[in-house]
Amino acid sequence: MKFLKPFTLAVALCASTVVLAQSEPGLTDKSIKLGVFAPLSGNSMAYGFDVLNAAKMYYDKVNKEGGIHGRKIELVIEDDRCNANDLLAAVKKLTEQDKVFMLNGGSCSGAVVGAREYIERAQIPYVMLNASGDGALYPPSKYIYGAFSISQRAVGGSMVQFAAEHFKGKKIGYINHDDAYGGWNLEAAEFQAKKLGVDLQVQSINPNLTDVTAPMLKIRAANPDVLIITTYARPVSLLVKKALELGWTKPIVIAVNGTADLKQLVENVGNKDAFKNVYLQEVMLDVAGGAKLKWVYDMYKAYYPELAAKPGYPQTYMPYGIPSAMAVVNALKGAGPNPTREKVLTALSNTKFDSGVMAGPIELTATDHAGQKSAIYLKFDGEHMTVIPGSYRSLWVYQPK
Amino acid sequence: MNLSEIWLFLQQGVLSGLVTGSVYALLAIAIVTVFKTTDVPNFAQGEMFMIGGYVALSLLIIAKLPYWLVIVLTVPIVALGGALFQRVVMERVTGSKGVGVQLVIATLGLAYTLKGLVRQTGLGDTPRSLPSLIEGDPVIIGDAFLTRLDVAIFVVAVMVMVLLYWMFNKTRIGKAMRAVGMNPRAAQIVGIRLSHIRMLVWALSGLISALAALLIAPKVLITPDIAHVAILAYAAAIVGGFTSLPGAVLGGFVIGILENLVGLFVSTNAIVVAPFLAILVTLIVRPQGLLGGKPQVKKV
Numbered sequence: 209m210k211f212l213k214p215f216t217l218a219v220a221l222c223a224s225t226v227v228l229a230q231s232e233p234g235l236t237d238k239s240i241k242l243g244v245f246a247p248l249s250g251n252s253m254a255y256g257f258d259v260l261n262a263a264k265m266y267y268d269k270v271n272k273e274g275g276i277h278g279r280k281i282e283l284v285i286e287d288d289r290c291n292a293n294d295l296l297a298a299v300k301k302l303t304e305q306d307k308v309f310m311l312n313g314g315s316c317s318g319a320v321v322g323a324r325e326y327i328e329r330a331q332i333p334y335v336m337l338n339a340s341g342d343g344a345l346y347p348p349s350k351y352i353y354g355a356f357s358i359s360q361r362a363v364g365g366s367m368v369q370f371a372a373e374h375f376k377g378k379k380i381g382y383i384n385h386d387d388a389y390g391g392w393n394l395e396a397a398e399f400q401a402k403k404l405g406v407d408l409q410v411q412s413i414n415p416n417l418t419d420v421t422a423p424m425l426k427i428r429a430a431n432p433d434v435l436i437i438t439t440y441a442r443p444v445s446l447l448v449k450k451a452l453e454l455g456w457t458k459p460i461v462i463a464v465n466g467t468a469d470l471k472q473l474v475e476n477v478g479n480k481d482a483f484k485n486v487y488l489q490e491v492m493l494d495v496a497g498g499a500k501l502k503w504v505y506d507m508y509k510a511y512y513p514e515l516a517a518k519p520g521y522p523q524t525y526m527p528y529g530i531p532s533a534m535a536v537v538n539a540l541k542g543a544g545p546n547p548t549r550e551k552v553l554t555a556l557s558n559t560k561f562d563s564g565v566m567a568g569p570i571e572l573t574a575t576d577h578a579g580q581k582s583a584i585y586l587k588f589d590g591e592h593m594t595v596i597p598g599s600y601r602s603l604w605v606y607q608p609k
Numbered sequence: 610m611n612l613s614e615i616w617l618f619l620q621q622g623v624l625s626g627l628v629t630g631s632v633y634a635l636l637a638i639a640i641v642t643v644f645k646t647t648d649v650p651n652f653a654q655g656e657m658f659m660i661g662g663y664v665a666l667s668l669l670i671i672a673k674l675p676y677w678l679v680i681v682l683t684v685p686i687v688a689l690g691g692a693l694f695q696r697v698v699m700e701r702v703t704g705s706k707g708v709g710v711q712l713v714i715a716t717l718g719l720a721y722t723l724k725g726l727v728r729q730t731g732l733g734d735t736p737r738s739l740p741s742l743i744e745g746d747p748v749i750i751g752d753a754f755l756t757r758l759d760v761a762i763f764v765v766a767v768m769v770m771v772l773l774y775w776m777f778n779k780t781r782i783g784k785a786m787r788a789v790g791m792n793p794r795a796a797q798i799v800g801i802r803l804s805h806i807r808m809l810v811w812a813l814s815g816l817i818s819a820l821a822a823l824l825i826a827p828k829v830l831i832t833p834d835i836a837h838v839a840i841l842a843y844a845a846a847i848v849g850g851f852t853s854l855p856g857a858v859l860g861g862f863v864i865g866i867l868e869n870l871v872g873l874f875v876s877t878n879a880i881v882v883a884p885f886l887a888i889l890v891t892l893i894v895r896p897q898g899l900l901g902g903k904p905q906v907k908k909v
């Protein structure tokens with residue numbers, strides 16, 4: 209009878225682990241329920257509709273390959289319309305009504321930030337889809353991970369790195385917004401500039417400014433080697449146009465924030481001469497549709513043949529959904545055959561992988577929950593884009609105050 | 610900052626300020642004209658300006674009309690829209706003994722409706738431009754420069770102001786508008802139809818808004834949120850004098866120049882604060898505005 213004692217203990221231990229796993233919401237021995245959300249309708253649909261489609265096709269691929277430790281991923285999908293109220297309602301419904309195991313969604317930073325408090329209260333793991341979400345990532349929350357495209361901090365840091373390294377710039381002009389976004393990218397830009405010993409000449413402007421004569425004239429008077437613009441699309445157009453009018457011929461580097469519609473940017477500026485020395489920040493490892501990203505676009509065509517045949521599809525940000533879904537899958541795998549939310553959070557804080565989509569590796573730690581910090585740069589002549597070799601990484605790290 | 614830089618900033622700031630200021634002045638005229646004849650501050654002025662841009666854009670992109678025809682059609686369409694709003698909404702609110710606040714709320718309703726309409730079209734998802742009225746090499750004035758478009762904006766805006774001045778002072782309809790603004794009851798006694806004049810005033814406001822949009826859209830681009838330009842027009846009207854048409858013009862130029870000089874000599878962050886500071890200073894030092902005449906006291 210002696211041998212029975214350890215055997216009974218082992219059985220009891222296994223059983224208790226199974227019971228514990230089963231008690232986690234959204235988890236059965238056959239499935240893991242994930243709550244996913246993005247803007248699927250409304251004006252901001254372009255930011256997330258196809259990003260969610262990309263995540264869906266990746267989850268489907270994982271399911272076809274056998275799932276995660278034998279469990280299939282089951283998605284519950286909600287529309288957040290890139291609106292803080294709708295996103296919070298979606299998060300609450302998925303957590304309380306659908307009882308999902310974890311959340312994966314959100315394409316707009318402003319909307320995502322509004323859900324932080326609830327997520328912390330509900331203690332549910334949340335991995336952003338493609339929102340940069342600096343406001344929800346710093347200071348780090350145990351439950352929230354994101355910035356798989358790039359954080360605003362990394363936008364600023366990477367751009368200064370590129371300007372200093374590629375153009376050998378010693379004095380860099382920097383035009384940002386005077387809102388939270390602008391503050392975030394400037395924080396890392398100043399950090400990077402200090403590290404590199406570069407003089408940063410900053411002009412912060414309101415996003416609604418109608419006349420950009422003053423900031424552009426001041427930048428020209430400061431005579432920097434290169435100009436960085438991290439504003440939204442409208443001010444980018446106005447500044448590039450004004451730069452041409454003022455006879456500016458030095459390089460202009462435009463952040464990913466302002467390049468969603470390049471055709472419209474060129475139309476708005478109204479003169480291709482303005483693009484003689486313009487560079488664009490890109491957070492993926494190649495241009496959209498380029499050779500290195502062919503596998504993503506081929507996968508999209510295979511999963512959504514009807515959608516892919518429509519003009520305007522896949523949408524620009526589509527590939528961003530892949531690294532986010534990869535992070536979720538890796539964390540679920542890392543949590544082992546009997547996952548709990550705690551184990552997933554621990555796995556998330558030890559994430560490092562190359563997505564094959566983004567410019568740099570996806571790295572998540574216990575103290576930094578923003579996934580992607582690198583960017584590549586493209587020379588843009590108003591029509592064609594040429595990739596500049598190399599990727600440029602932001603050095604800024606969160607320092608608890 | 611050395612002396613030559615200061616001189617350049619000063620010249621460029623004033624010249625560029627005159628250009629944007631001329632558009633603020635046009636919109637301020639529209640605000641003041643509606644206010645003087647109806648006693649209603651039109652909080653949809655910015656949206657009327659914005660819709661002018663989007664009507665032109667729709668005719669250009671969707672209807673694919675030539676730009677000269679777009680200009681010819683946009684102005685009457687927006688003017689007709691303004692007149693209809695007065696006839697269908699404002700007249701009814703006034704007729705049902707609506708108080709002033711209801712009329713103001715009606716203009717706010719118009720503002721949200723117009724913004725919502727534009728968002729539904731899908732044209733508002735990205736900033737867009739209209740073709741420039743004129744191309745060519747920049748014009749150098751002193752050390753500063755202006756584009757040909759800048760010069761065209763200024764010249765056309767000033768011409769419109771002169772035409773409006775002529776209309777208000779020399780034509781029967783203009784005089785009738787002024788009479789309604791001065792004393793509606795007396796105007797009615799001498800045979801002026803108030804509803805007719807008010808409708809015309811709203812049409813005029815639409816006309817000016819459309820012209821302003823056509824002039825400046827190639828320079829500032831249009832988005833559904835561009836209506837915030839009206840805040841600067843309000844600042845111009847308050848600084849110049851809310852009851853004075855020449856004051857509105859002066860206020861427009863003051864605000865345009867002030868924005869640039871503050872941006873150049875103080876900080877670019879302070880540009881958006883400058884018009885509000887100007888309002889505050891005006892209200893403290895000269896509440897009736899620069900050309901507003903003596904403060905008015907109404908008998909109740």
